Amino acid sequence: xxxxxxxxxxxxxxxxxxxxxxxxxxxxxxxxxxxxxxxxxxxxxxxxxxxxxxxxxxxxxxxxxxxxxxxxxxxxxxxxxxxxxxxxxxxxxxxxxxxxxxxxxxxxxxxxxxxxxxxxxxxxxxxxxxxxxxxxxxxxxxxxxxxxxxxxxxxxxxxxxxxxxxxxxxxxxxxxxxxxxxxxxxxxxxxxxxxxxxxxxxxxxxxxxxxxxxxxxxxxxxxxxxxxxxxxxxxxxxxxxxxxxxxxxxxxxxxxxxxxxxxxxxxxxxxxxxxxxxxxxxxxxxxxxxxxxxxxxxxxxxxxxxxxxxxxxxxxxxxxxxxxxxxxxxxxxxxxxxxxxxxxxxxxxxxxxxxxxxxxxxxxxxxxxxxxxxxxxxxxxxxxxxxxxxxxxxxxxxxxxxxxxxxxxxxxxxxxxxxxxxxxxxxxxxxxxxxxxxxxxxxxxxxxxxxxxxxxxxxxxxxxxxxxxxxxxxxxxxxxxxxxxxxxxxxxxxxxxxxxxxxxxxxxxxxxxxxxxxxxxxxxxxxxxxxxxxxxxxxxxxxxxxxxxxxxxxxxxxxxxxxxxxxxxxxxxxxxx
Numbered sequence: 001x002x003x004x005x006x007x008x009x010x011x012x013x014x015x016x017x018x019x020x021x022x023x024x025x026x027x028x029x030x031x032x033x034x035x036x037x038x039x040x041x042x043x044x045x046x047x048x049x050x051x052x053x054x055x056x057x058x059x060x061x062x063x064x065x066x067x068x069x070x071x072x073x074x075x076x077x078x079x080x081x082x083x084x085x086x087x088x089x090x091x092x093x094x095x096x097x098x099x100x101x102x103x104x105x106x107x108x109x110x111x112x113x114x115x116x117x118x119x120x121x122x123x124x125x126x127x128x129x130x131x132x133x134x135x136x137x138x139x140x141x142x143x144x145x146x147x148x149x150x151x152x153x154x155x156x157x158x159x160x161x162x163x164x165x166x167x168x169x170x171x172x173x174x175x176x177x178x179x180x181x182x183x184x185x186x187x188x189x190x191x192x193x194x195x196x197x198x199x200x201x202x203x204x205x206x207x208x209x210x211x212x213x214x215x216x217x218x219x220x221x222x223x224x225x226x227x228x229x230x231x232x233x234x235x236x237x238x239x240x241x242x243x244x245x246x247x248x249x250x251x252x253x254x255x256x257x258x259x260x261x262x263x264x265x266x267x268x269x270x271x272x273x274x275x276x277x278x279x280x281x282x283x284x285x286x287x288x289x290x291x292x293x294x295x296x297x298x299x300x301x302x303x304x305x306x307x308x309x310x311x312x313x314x315x316x317x318x319x320x321x322x323x324x325x326x327x328x329x330x331x332x333x334x335x336x337x338x339x340x341x342x343x344x345x346x347x348x349x350x351x352x353x354x355x356x357x358x359x360x361x362x363x364x365x366x367x368x369x370x371x372x373x374x375x376x377x378x379x380x381x382x383x384x385x386x387x388x389x390x391x392x393x394x395x396x397x398x399x400x401x402x403x404x405x406x407x408x409x410x411x412x413x414x415x416x417x418x419x420x421x422x423x424x425x426x427x428x429x430x431x432x433x434x435x436x437x438x439x440x441x442x443x444x445x446x447x448x449x450x451x452x453x454x455x456x457x458x459x460x461x462x463x464x465x466x467x468x469x470x471x472x473x474x475x476x477x478x479x480x481x482x483x484x485x486x487x488x489x490x491x492x493x494x495x496x497x498x499x500x501x502x503x504x505x506x507x508x509x510x511x512x513x514x515x516x517x518x519x520x521x522x523x524x525x526x527x528x529x530x531x532x533x534x535x536x537x538x539x540x541x542x543x544x545x546x547x548x549x550x551x552x553x554x555x556x557x558x559x560x561x562x563x564x565x566x567x568x569x570x571x572x573x574x575x576x577x
Contacts (some may be wrong), residue, residue, distance in 0.1 A: 032183075032184055032212070032215060032216070032219075033074065033181040033182070033183055033184065033212065033277070033280070033284075034078075034181060034182055034183075034184040035176075035177065035178065035179070035180065035181050036075075036099060036176040036177070036180045036181065036182060037116075037176055037177035037178070038116075039078075039096070039099075039116060039117050039182065040116035040117050041086065041087050041116075041117055041118075042085070042086040042087065042117070042118050042120070043080070043086065043087045043088075043089040043096060043117060043118065043119050043120070044083060044086050044087065044088055044089060044120050044121075044122065045089050045093050045119065045120070045121045045122065045123075046088055046089070046090075046122050046193065046194075047122040047123050048194050049089075049093060051121065051123065051124070051127075051142075051143065051144035051147070052093065052094060052097045052144055052147050052148055052151070053094065053147055054094045054097075054098055054147065054151055055147070055150065055151075056150065056151075056154045058094070058098075059098055059151045059154045059155060059158075060154060060158065062095075062098060063102070063155065063158050063172075066172065066175055066176075066180055067168075067171075067172065067175075069175075069179075069180075071179070071281075072179045072180075072181060072281055073175070073179060073180045073181070074181045074182075074183060074277040074280075074281075075095055075180065075181065075182045075183070076092070076095065076182075076183065077091060077092060077182070077183040077184075077185050078091065078092030078095065078096060078182045078183065078184055078185065079091035079092060079185045079187060080092075080184070080185070080186055080187065081186070081187040081189075081191070081193050082186075082189065088193055089119075090187060090193050092182070093119075095182065096117070096119060096182075097119060097131070097148070097151075098151060099176070100115070100117070100119055100131065101131070101134075101148070101151055101152050101155055102155055102172070102176075103115050103173075103176070104132070104152075105152070105155050105156060105159060105169070106169045106172060106173050108169075109159075109165065109166045109169035109170070110169060110170065110173060113173060119131060121144070123144075124142065124144055127144055127145070127148070130145055130148060131148060134148050134149045134152045135149070136149060159172075181277075183212065183277070208256055208259060209259060209262060209263070209266075209277055209278075209279035209280045210256035210258055210259035210262055210279075211256065212277065212280040213262055213279070213280055213283050213284075213295075214231060216280075216283075216284060216287060216292065217231075217287075217292050217295065217296055220287070220292045221292040221293055221296060222293070223293075227296055230296075230300060231258065234258050234261070234299070234300075234303045235256070235257055235258050237303065237307065238257035238258060238260065238261075238303075239253070239257055241400040241404075242310075242396075242398065242399065242400045243306070243307075243310055244257065244400070245320075245399040245400040245402070245403040245404075246309075246310055246316060246319070246320045246323065246399050246400075247260065247306055247310075247319075247323060247329045248260065248323065248329070248403075249323045249324045249325075249326075249399070249403055250403050251400060251403040251404035258299070259279070260329065261299055261302045261303060261306075262279050262283060262299065263279050264302065264328075264329050264330045264333060265279075265282075265283065265295075265298055265299065265302060266278060266279040266281075266282035266283055267330050268330065268333065268334070269282045269283070269285075269286060283295050286298075302333065305333065305336060305337075306329070309332075309336075313388065313391065313393050313396070314345060314388065315344075315345070315348070316396060317384050317385070317387065317388035317396070317397055318345070318348040318349070318352065318388075319332055319348065320384070320397065320399045321352065321380065321381055321384045322348065322351055322352060322355065323399075324380065324399060324402060324403070325355055325377055325380065326355075327351070332348075335347050349568065349569065352381070352569045353569045353570070353571060355377060356374070356377060356378060356381070356566070356569055356570065356571075357374075357571065358374065358378070358570055358571060359570055359571045359572065359573050359574075360563055360567070360570050360573065361573060363378060363491070363562070363563065363566070363570060364491075364559060364563070366378065366490075366491040367489040367490050367491065368409055368411070368489035368490075368491075368494055369489050372409060375409055375491050375494055376407070376409060376496070378491065378562070378566060379409070379491075379494065379495065379496045379530070379562075380402075380407075380496060381565070381566050381569065382530045382561075382562050382565045382566055383397065383496060383528040383529055383530040383531065384397045385565040385566060386529045386530045386533070386565060387529055389565070397529075398526060401526040402528075405498045405499075405526070406498065406499040407496050407497070407498060407499055408496075408497060408498075408499040408506075409494050409495075409496065410494065410495055410496070410497040410506060410513070411488060411489075411493055411494060411506075411507075412493050412494065412495050412510055412513065412534060412535070412550050412558075413478075413479070413488070413493060413509055413510035413513075413549075413550035414488070414506070414507045414508055414509060415475060415479060415488050415509075416471070416475065416507070417429050417467075417471050417475075417507040417508075419507055420467075420507055421464070423462055423463075426462045426464075426467040427459055427462055428505075429467075429471070429507065429508065430455050430458070430459060430462070430467070430470060430471075430474075431455075431459070432505065432508055432512045433455075433474050433478065433508065433509065433512055434451075434452055434455045434456070436478070436509075436511045436512045436515060437451060437452065437474070437477065438452065440477065440478070440511060440548055441548065443477055451470070451473060451474065454470065455470060458470060474509075475509060478509035478510065478511050478512070478548075478549070479509065479549065480546055480549035480550065480551025480552070480554075481551070487555070490555070491559070491562070492555035492556070492558050492559040492562075493550070493555055495528075495530070495531045495534050495535075496528050496530070496531055497513075497517075497528075497531060498525075498526075510535075510548070510549060510550035511548045511549070513535065514535045514536075514548070517531070517532060517535040517536075518535070530561075530562075530565070533561075534558055537554065539554075539557040539558050539560070539561040540553060540554045540557045540558075541553070541557065
């Protein structure tokens with residue numbers, strides 16, 4: 001059972017969240033895995049489906065996959081509906097037809113082998129007879145016969161290529177009888193088969209691990225109504241964008257969010273997933289070994305654990321950062337269950353320390369050209385810690401906003417625009433700096449008006465020569481005295497900003513970017529807190545303020561704040577005890 005130590009219950013959410021009763025979706029109760037050897041009955045392929053179309057590639061892949069698999073092997077769903085003593089085959093024609101042809105060939109090596117099911121086709125009644133004994137002479141009668149014959153020949157050749165075809169047939173039959181499954185979905189009587197077929201083929205009914213687990217639980221567990229209500233409540237919780245991004249590092253959703261919890265439990269039971277329906281197989285084995293209630297209790301416990309982390313200010317930010325930079329939910333479950341909260345926090349701190357892998361000296365030496373990945377990790381941590389360290393539970397870093405955007409390292413102050421080489425880029429850069437120049441203090445008014453007039457005149461026919469001449473005059477006006485060009489790529493001149501396609505803005509001077517950040521902030525856009533602080537000169541001592549410039553004092557103050565924010569996660573210097 002998934003249970004944390006009693007002294008560590010405070011990691012969890014404490015009181016359980018209330019759930020409302022919901023009706024059980026009875027359509028799920030007919031969905032289950034079925035070993036191929038148990039497939040039986042008469043199957044009718046309706047006229048709204050096209051005929052058999054699998055080629056050599058699909059048939060060979062199926063044969064190879066089954067032969068090479070050692071564990072249970074799951075084929076895609078077979079969807080049926082009762083039809084007067086037979087089964088209307090809504091979906092799965094290609095798979096069942098191929099399996100029929102394989103079993104027919106196996107009978108040539110094992111005459112006592114029984115075929116427990118048959119196939120007939122509304123569009124070509126004679127296909128059932130041809131399927132039982134496909135011949136080359138009749139293969140050109142229609143397109144269905146052609147593909148059936150090609151598949152039959154592919155199967156025959158595949159077995160003949162084995163070192164011992166008879167032994168291969170015996171082993172293959174054993175696999176089909178014991179460990180190769182179809183996902184059997186019996187549609188309710190009140191569902192229109194044509195509509196169901198259309199929805200299946202446009203991906204509107206995903207038959208997933210989560211749905212299989214739910215089907216088993218609701219069909220075998222005693223507290224069916226209660227579990228169904230809890231299932232829906234957990235699903236709603238995980239659909240909260242902040243909770244989902246916190247435990248996945250992603251903003252994109254999936255069909256069934258509770259599947260993440262099921263996958264995590266399955267990984268703890270059997271290791272990393274290796275094949276389709278691995279999660280269902282692992283949890284089904286646990287259900288048989290213990291009980292369906294034991295499986296469900298583990299799901300509820302994991303959900304409670306996740307909500308507890310989410311509600312804990314420190315754990316939320318530390319785990320969220322690790323997930324955002326590459327960890328997975330499963331990396332934390334075992335330690336959380338084995339350790340008290342204090343030791344668990346120490347473990348998280350150590351993992352963050354290893355994620356950075358930096359001393360104070362090494363952090364100060366980071367630069368954009370040589371260490372972009374390290375710079376990105378450090379700046380993200382600075383932003384997370386900026387929110388976490390004050391301890392104000394009302395303010396939290398938004399991992400949802402972080403996950404829904406593409407971020408880049410931006411120079412707080414770019415001292416040249418050499419990378420710009422298009423008319424569109426030159427025009428935009430000049431427009432941005434012209435607008436900022438109008439309000440830039442300390443500029444001679446005659447020079448200001450002259451530059452604005454020359455920019456306006458140059459833009460309609462801008463070229464490289466004109467642009468770089470004007471750029472050369474503009475950049476010094478926006479650059480603080482004493483600012484060295486060779487430090488432009490240092491981490492003390494980098495910030496985390498949302499990536500865009502506006503390269504002119506990326507190459508802009510500090511004042512232009514400061515105006516942009518303020519505009520975004522006023523518009524309610526998400527600006528990372530440390531980035532916002534840098535452009536508002538929050539870190540610079542008031543005595544050294546040059547509000548419209550980013551100079552040496554600003555860089556030094558920013559680096560000091562950065563070291564202070566992430567200092568607890570830095571490695572000791574060489575030689576330190």
